[in-house]
Amino acid sequence: MPDLSCLSPAELEGQLHQVQKHYDHYVAMGLDLNMARGKPCPDQLDLSREMLNLPLGELLGSEEFSYDWANYGMGLGLPEARRLMASILDADPKTTLVGGCASLNLMYDTLAYCWMFGTQGHKPWCQLDTVKWICLTPGYDRHFAMLEAFGIQMISVPLLADGPDMDAVENLVSEDVSIKGIWCVPYYSNPSGTCYSLDAAQRLATMPCAAEDFRIFWDNAYAVHHLYAEDEVTPCPNILDLCEKAGNPNRAYVFSSTSKISFAQAGISALATSKDNFDEITKHQAVQTIGFDKINQLRHVLFFKNKEGIDRHMRRHAEILRPKFELVIQKLEAGLSDQSTYGPLGSWTRPSGGYFIHFESLPGCAQRIVELAKQAGVVLTQAGATHPYGRDPRDSAIRIAPSYPSCADLEQAMDVFICCVRYASLEQEYLRRKVAKDTQA
Amino acid sequence: MPDLSCLSPAELEGQLHQVQKHYDHYVAMGLDLNMARGKPCPDQLDLSREMLNLPLGELLGSEEFSYDWANYGMGLGLPEARRLMASILDADPKTTLVGGCASLNLMYDTLAYCWMFGTQGHKPWCQLDTVKWICLTPGYDRHFAMLEAFGIQMISVPLLADGPDMDAVENLVSEDVSIKGIWCVPYYSNPSGTCYSLDAAQRLATMPCAAEDFRIFWDNAYAVHHLYAEDEVTPCPNILDLCEKAGNPNRAYVFSSTSKISFAQAGISALATSKDNFDEITKHQAVQTIGFDKINQLRHVLFFKNKEGIDRHMRRHAEILRPKFELVIQKLEAGLSDQSTYGPLGSWTRPSGGYFIHFESLPGCAQRIVELAKQAGVVLTQAGATHPYGRDPRDSAIRIAPSYPSCADLEQAMDVFICCVRYASLEQEYLRRKVAKDTQA
Numbered sequence: 001m002p003d004l005s006c007l008s009p010a011e012l013e014g015q016l017h018q019v020q021k022h023y024d025h026y027v028a029m030g031l032d033l034n035m036a037r038g039k040p041c042p043d044q045l046d047l048s049r050e051m052l053n054l055p056l057g058e059l060l061g062s063e064e065f066s067y068d069w070a071n072y073g074m075g076l077g078l079p080e081a082r083r084l085m086a087s088i089l090d091a092d093p094k095t096t097l098v099g100g101c102a103s104l105n106l107m108y109d110t111l112a113y114c115w116m117f118g119t120q121g122h123k124p125w126c127q128l129d130t131v132k133w134i135c136l137t138p139g140y141d142r143h144f145a146m147l148e149a150f151g152i153q154m155i156s157v158p159l160l161a162d163g164p165d166m167d168a169v170e171n172l173v174s175e176d177v178s179i180k181g182i183w184c185v186p187y188y189s190n191p192s193g194t195c196y197s198l199d200a201a202q203r204l205a206t207m208p209c210a211a212e213d214f215r216i217f218w219d220n221a222y223a224v225h226h227l228y229a230e231d232e233v234t235p236c237p238n239i240l241d242l243c244e245k246a247g248n249p250n251r252a253y254v255f256s257s258t259s260k261i262s263f264a265q266a267g268i269s270a271l272a273t274s275k276d277n278f279d280e281i282t283k284h285q286a287v288q289t290i291g292f293d294k295i296n297q298l299r300h301v302l303f304f305k306n307k308e309g310i311d312r313h314m315r316r317h318a319e320i321l322r323p324k325f326e327l328v329i330q331k332l333e334a335g336l337s338d339q340s341t342y343g344p345l346g347s348w349t350r351p352s353g354g355y356f357i358h359f360e361s362l363p364g365c366a367q368r369i370v371e372l373a374k375q376a377g378v379v380l381t382q383a384g385a386t387h388p389y390g391r392d393p394r395d396s397a398i399r400i401a402p403s404y405p406s407c408a409d410l411e412q413a414m415d416v417f418i419c420c421v422r423y424a425s426l427e428q429e430y431l432r433r434k435v436a437k438d439t440q441a
Numbered sequence: 442m443p444d445l446s447c448l449s450p451a452e453l454e455g456q457l458h459q460v461q462k463h464y465d466h467y468v469a470m471g472l473d474l475n476m477a478r479g480k481p482c483p484d485q486l487d488l489s490r491e492m493l494n495l496p497l498g499e500l501l502g503s504e505e506f507s508y509d510w511a512n513y514g515m516g517l518g519l520p521e522a523r524r525l526m527a528s529i530l531d532a533d534p535k536t537t538l539v540g541g542c543a544s545l546n547l548m549y550d551t552l553a554y555c556w557m558f559g560t561q562g563h564k565p566w567c568q569l570d571t572v573k574w575i576c577l578t579p580g581y582d583r584h585f586a587m588l589e590a591f592g593i594q595m596i597s598v599p600l601l602a603d604g605p606d607m608d609a610v611e612n613l614v615s616e617d618v619s620i621k622g623i624w625c626v627p628y629y630s631n632p633s634g635t636c637y638s639l640d641a642a643q644r645l646a647t648m649p650c651a652a653e654d655f656r657i658f659w660d661n662a663y664a665v666h667h668l669y670a671e672d673e674v675t676p677c678p679n680i681l682d683l684c685e686k687a688g689n690p691n692r693a694y695v696f697s698s699t700s701k702i703s704f705a706q707a708g709i710s711a712l713a714t715s716k717d718n719f720d721e722i723t724k725h726q727a728v729q730t731i732g733f734d735k736i737n738q739l740r741h742v743l744f745f746k747n748k749e750g751i752d753r754h755m756r757r758h759a760e761i762l763r764p765k766f767e768l769v770i771q772k773l774e775a776g777l778s779d780q781s782t783y784g785p786l787g788s789w790t791r792p793s794g795g796y797f798i799h800f801e802s803l804p805g806c807a808q809r810i811v812e813l814a815k816q817a818g819v820v821l822t823q824a825g826a827t828h829p830y831g832r833d834p835r836d837s838a839i840r841i842a843p844s845y846p847s848c849a850d851l852e853q854a855m856d857v858f859i860c861c862v863r864y865a866s867l868e869q870e871y872l873r874r875k876v877a878k879d880t881q882a
Binding site for chain 2: 040050052053055056061072073102104109115117149263264290295
């Protein structure tokens with residue numbers, strides 16, 4: 001396959017000059033576009049508008065609804081809300097609790113409980129000299145930030161096309177007792193869109209772990225976030241069932257939320273786990289808080305009714321998101337995949353769900369691309385954010401979040417992005433040759 | 442003053458027999474009444490009914506309101522909500538954040554941050570051999586439960602009529618470096634209804650502490666919960682200002698919520714503190730969560746508008762609660778204060794705000810009273826709950842929560858309660874004499 005090294009010096013300088021002119025033109029436009037975070041767009045929020053118009057006051061004290069949902073009590077959530085969230089996760093409502101608006105908060109608190117108090121009789125993690133964690137890369141920056149805050153050592157393991165590099169994971173956890181957990185986004189993974197195979201999930205559930213209190217933090221954030229209807233038939237592996245069957249019933253905590261179903265930062269979250277873990281967590285939680293907002297839970301129950309209601313709603317989200325994802329892919333293919341004079345300047349995922357497209361530039365270019373884009377008014381997720389400590393050893397990973405901008409803005413943002421990728425790639429080749437020449441001289 | 446020892450043996454047996462008959466009559470009624478928790482009654486919830494009918498969907502995307510309140514962002518809360526909550530606490534909105542529905546959750550998290558990470562450069566409390574805490578008694582059981590969960594040693598100090606026994610507090614904190622904090626409910630304290638004097642607050646702010654990272658957890662849960670309009674003019678001492686002026690700016694964390702203003706478990710909470718503490722806490726919080734429900738914050742802002750709106754609303758709460766408090770006091774006075782043949786069988790507070798009346802039985806009777814009441818269908822807060830580890834050394838403290846039952850139910854519940862107090866008191870005197878006699882024989 002051809003690459004930039006095939007360009008003659010004159011060709012390279014010519015191309016670089018041309019792309020610089022192109023780039024300067026974008027800078028002069030003073031754009032203000034954002035593809036940084038997986039943020040729903042206004043059209044998506046409109047889908048749940050009627051949830052906010054439900055006159056819940058009319059139900060207060062009615063025969064069917066009483067006053068209980070607007071008063072203290074039911075700390076684990078409204079039974080109907082627990083059923084609804086359990087249905088998304090294919091979990092047992094009896095061991096599913098409903099939390100506040102952020103599942104991240106449930107993850108943090110679950111980790112903090114292990115840290116401060118230990119789990120299932122094991123030593124609190126804060127009392128150990130070293131705690132390590134497996135971080136699949138590319139992965140979710142907020143997961144990594146949490147571990148960094150706790151001083152937990154992060155070990156990078158590649159996320160492959162159908163899940164974690166399980167050979168690597170198995171080797172690590174079988175030997176190192178200080179490895180206490182792994183982050184997994186098993187379905188339409190952030191940022192690659194990867195869906196774990198049943199085989200990968202099975203190996204996670206069954207693998208021997210040196211640490212008896214090894215935990216899988218299964219962040220099923222995109223459980224129902226299909227872009228294509230036909231994908232709904234391939235559900236996420238049920239890690240709780242697999243762990244139970246493997247004789248490791250307490251190995252997994254499962255999380256989800258409606259942040260990208262109803263309203264970002266105003267949805268409801270859920271945690272599902274084994275009976276023993278559930279009892280342990282709810283015991284801690286009963287000390288930590290009075291409970292979570294059941295009025296908002298009722299709002300969700302009345303609006304969505306059941307899993308079918310959520311699936312219907314998600315198809316409307318998909319109608320908004322699909323064209324954006326397709327636009328990004330199309331732009332990348334047209335702009336970067338097969339230049340006439342040199343090979344592709346990167347690779348990218350083609351997810352069928354979730355919120356992100358993962359782009360890999362030529363090694364050493366990602367930071368420069370993000371910096372160039374920023375100067376041209378297009379904000380991307382920070383380069384390296386997809387890796388522990390914000391350090392991508394290849395400096396090539398860039399997360400693209402197409403949900404928030406309008407299609408028109410997205411088109412423009414992608415044109416800028418592609419220009420920046422070309423610029424950074426050509427510039428790097430140019431500088432590489434210059435250094436080589438200077439060294440020779 | 443006369444007491445039970447003045448009764449002749451025949452009088453005592455006669456009275457005991459009579460009260461037993463009376464009690465049996467209540468048991469036979471199969472009552473189901475609850476004075477256990479500070480839970481708003483349906484009439485109180487009705488006051489905020491219209492908040493739930495606000496058609497917020499109509500505002501989504503409008504020129505004035507945009508979409509931002511229904512999407513990610515503003516992790517510290519809607520600016521308008523921060524202003525509203527700061528106005529309740531007489532704090533600076535810039536160092537006030539708005540949390541989820543439970544201020545208890547903010548307290549726990551603030552304690553957990555100190556525990557796991559330390560505060561202002563000091564050692565994490567989890568790394569210390571011993572951490573101790575001053576617990577004013579009678580106090581709030583959930584505060585104590587939190588300390589117990591962390592394994593923090595609780596030191597009881599009496600709460601006097603105008604605040605903590607400051608001589609005792611000053612002595613303790615000046616000498617013991619392992620004492621890291623104190624719980625305070627400074628206004629209409631749970632359960633005694635005590636309001637701290639300015640002098641007590643000033644001493645808390647200025648007292649020399651052996652632990653540089655000593656912290657006041659100032660749970661101002663009842664900041665606007667007056668029963669009598671004239672009390673609104675005597676506000677709670679501003680502990681943040683006092684600490685600042687005393688040169689101990691980081692000493693206090695202030696908490697509150699609208700749990701007993703709007704909806705229990707579905708209101709909004711707030712934390713106010715110094716600039717340095719605020720920066721530290723919000724740094725941790727940005728890792729712990731995405732943020733809290735701004736839609737519910739907007740609902741509160743639109744419904745209450747400002748401090749005046751809240752005060753107006755609280756006067757309506759007072760109209761519902763005042764008769765209940767007065768009924769309890771009146772029943773206690775009529776039933777227990779001055780029997781014809783023996784002196785008072787307990788003492789009680791006469792709070793002018795908050796949610797509780799604190800009752801002190803004759804020593805050694807509280808557990809028996811609560812047990813008797815339960816058997817007669819009246820649930821009270823567990824005896825001892827007002828003390829660390831649930832252990833009241835005098836076995837005399839009982840918290841009465843008059844808010845939830847209707848006046849008719851409350852009247853009946855108080856009749857039962859008074860009967861149980863008489864029963865337990867006479868029974869104890871009877872048993873005491875019997876033991877004395879048996880020992881003599």
